[in-house]
Structure formats: structure tokens, C-alpha cells
Amino acid sequence: MRIAIVGAGGVGGYFGAQLTANGEDVVFVARGAHGAAMRERGLVVRSHRHPQHIDPVTVVERPEQIGDADLVVIAVKLWDTENVARSLAPLAASGASVVSLQNGVQKDEVLRRHVPASAVFGGACHLSAFIEGPGVIVQHGDLQHIVVGEYDGTASARVTDFVRRCTSAGIDAEVSGDIQRELWEKYVFLVGISALTAVTRLPIGPLRADPVTRSLLADVMREVVDVGRACGVRLGPELVQERLEFIDTLSAGMRASMANDLVEGRRLELPWLSGGVVDMAADVGLEVPANRTIAALLAPFADGAPRV
Structure with a gap:
């Protein structure tokens, strides 16, 4: 091959x-x-x-x-x-x-x-x-x-x-x-850690340990699950909790690739992550306030470091 x-x-x-x-x-x-x-x-x-x-x-x-x-x-x-x-x-x-x-x-x-x-x-x-x-x-x-x-x-x-x-x-x-479900299960996780590690400029360790940011992480992922279900994907009711438990096994210093791109001033995959959630939510008539806020906060950096 x-x-x-x-x-x-x-x-x-x-x-x-x-x-x-x-x-x-x-x-x-x-x-x-x-x-x-x-x-x-x-x-x-x-x-x-x-x-x-x-x-x-x-x-x-x-x-x-x-x-x-x-x-x-x-x-x-x-x-x-x-x-x-x-x-x-x-x-x-x-x-x-x-x-x-x-x-x-x-x-x-x-x-x-x-x-x-x-x-x-x-x-x-x-x-x-x-x-x-x-x-x-x-x-x-x-x-x-x-x-x-x-x-x-x-x-x-x-x-x-x-x-x-x-x-x-x-x-x-x-x-x-069921590869469609697998892709969405990864998407739930990826959107969550990308959103939080990028917008806070912190690795996952302190984010999952703090009750406030952990709750926001869960909210971001829960919205993705809701959009996936509305799109016809079979996502279980326990998925957000499972993703949180998986996140607890990651290295404390882990950052999503979007967070690294942000720090390096590179273009972001934001339009396909939290931004994609916002777009798909609009198509199915759902509100996703956590992802909408993340997408708005990172929008100035979507094409790389903004000129000041």
C-alpha cells in the first residue's frame, strides 16, 4: 500500500x-x-x-x-x-x-x-x-x-x-x-477543550480543577451534544459526563491545538469549532450561548494576531 x-x-x-x-x-x-x-x-x-x-x-x-x-x-x-x-x-x-x-x-x-x-x-x-x-x-x-x-x-x-x-x-x-457518532463524540470533546484552553490561555489542568471553568466546559460541550442530536446523531445522555471524566485523565499541561495557534499568532480553526456549533445551531433553531460567547471573544484572532 x-x-x-x-x-x-x-x-x-x-x-x-x-x-x-x-x-x-x-x-x-x-x-x-x-x-x-x-x-x-x-x-x-x-x-x-x-x-x-x-x-x-x-x-x-x-x-x-x-x-x-x-x-x-x-x-x-x-x-x-x-x-x-x-x-x-x-x-x-x-x-x-x-x-x-x-x-x-x-x-x-x-x-x-x-x-x-x-x-x-x-x-x-x-x-x-x-x-x-x-x-x-x-x-x-x-x-x-x-x-x-x-x-x-x-x-x-x-x-x-x-x-x-x-x-x-x-x-x-x-x-x-458508527463513524458519524464517533466524529461527533470527538467534536464534543474538542470544541470544549479548544474553547476553554484558547479563551483562557491556560492548559486543561487548572480549568478542570476550578468549579467555575469546569461548569463552563460542561456547558460548552452540552450545547454541542444538543446540536448533534438535533442533526440526527445518536449521542447518549451520559456523553458530557464521560467527556469530563476523559478530560480528567489528560496531562495537566495539555492545550488544544487552537490554543497553541492562538499563542503563536496563527490562524484559528474557530469557524469550524465553536463557530461551527453556532452556525449549525442556527440551522436547527437552537440557542448556544456559551459557544456563541466563545466564538465572539476569539473572533478578533480568527485570522491570526490582530493588528493593534
Whole structure:
């Protein structure tokens, strides 16, 4: 299997390195200083659990340069999804499967505008990893998990094969019979920790420990659950409490990627996280005051650090 990883940041770089180290034929799409460093010095993953130094590594600058691929894994920021999807149309038409490990619950709708729906299967991941410097990925904590599945609920050969290859590479991975629900369950968690760690500029430890911010975290996630249910997703009544208990197991120093982007003055995925909740709530006639407030407070930073 030839696997193309589009986006070699924390998610794509980490998982792609593990697959490459296990002997998979992996090509990365990476631009700028990060891509140049990977070509010159290889890809370094600093991880307590699975450190790697992949050298040499196959890197191209644009999806159009991938060549042949059996599977394309998308790991770019959400604002790049439309352009990436458009560029992948020839590969998908030639038989390549496509799975996105991006954040959010609207990503695969964007993909299906440009590639055949049959090419796309659903995917989600849990990982705290970031580019520390050009050519270097650092993982925080031990959590690294991938879940994939077909939207019709079948355990197809392609999803079971991908999970087998991930597991063989030391990646925690599984097949889901309800990938839509899995994506929303992650979305509930992600919107919550992204909102709170970004708007407070604090890691999750003090936020979950303080009764006031813990209550706000629960409110943010509860609104996401309400929107998901209104959209027809089967989300259980205990989900918010389960997500809080999961958050209690995270490293106290953990920050969501949006919080790190905010600190670094980079563009935010806000329109697809709390902002996305606000938009979807409007479509189904719900009020989401906690997420609306978060989206408003972070709006000046959505395109990067505002000019003063």
C-alpha cells in the first residue's frame, strides 16, 4: 500500500512517521521550512512512547506531485480542506481511498464535493502533537488513537486493512460501526477543550480543577451534544459526563491545538469549532450561548494576531 499523508504537522507527521518506521510506503505533502527540513534531515518525532527519526523521507510540496497512491490521509488545517479536496480528484478517480483525520464534523461533506463519495471513509484521531521546529514533531502525553469506519456501518476491507497496518505500527486504532457518532463524540470533546484552553490561555489542568471553568466546559460541550442530536446523531445522555471524566485523565499541561495557534499568532480553526456549533445551531433553531460567547471573544484572532 502506498499512503499519502497530506499535511505533515502534528497529526500527519506523527502517524506518518510511525507507519513509515513500520515499513509502509509513505509520501508526505509538506511545504515551507518544515518540508525543506524533512527533505534535508528527515523527520524527527519526539515522543515518550514512540520516538522516531525517519531519514530519508519522501516529501513533495503539492498533492498534484503525489503520483500513485492507494490511500490519502488528510491532516491539514480545516481552512485548506476545499483546495486539498479539489487537488485530490484525479487520485480518487484512479481508485485511491481518502480519509480525513482533521478536526470537526463537516470535513467529509467538503471532500465529497470534489471526490466520489465512495472514495471517502470516515476518520477521527486523538493526539496532542505539534511542530516544535522545522522537521521536528513533539508529542505531549501518551494518547494516540485513530478510529475509522465506513458511513454505511460495514467493516470493509479497506478500513480493516488500514487499522491492521496502524496497529502493526504501534498506533492504537480501531474500526467503528458508527463513524458519524464517533466524529461527533470527538467534536464534543474538542470544541470544549479548544474553547476553554484558547479563551483562557491556560492548559486543561487548572480549568478542570476550578468549579467555575469546569461548569463552563460542561456547558460548552452540552450545547454541542444538543446540536448533534438535533442533526440526527445518536449521542447518549451520559456523553458530557464521560467527556469530563476523559478530560480528567489528560496531562495537566495539555492545550488544544487552537490554543497553541492562538499563542503563536496563527490562524484559528474557530469557524469550524465553536463557530461551527453556532452556525449549525442556527440551522436547527437552537440557542448556544456559551459557544456563541466563545466564538465572539476569539473572533478578533480568527485570522491570526490582530493588528493593534
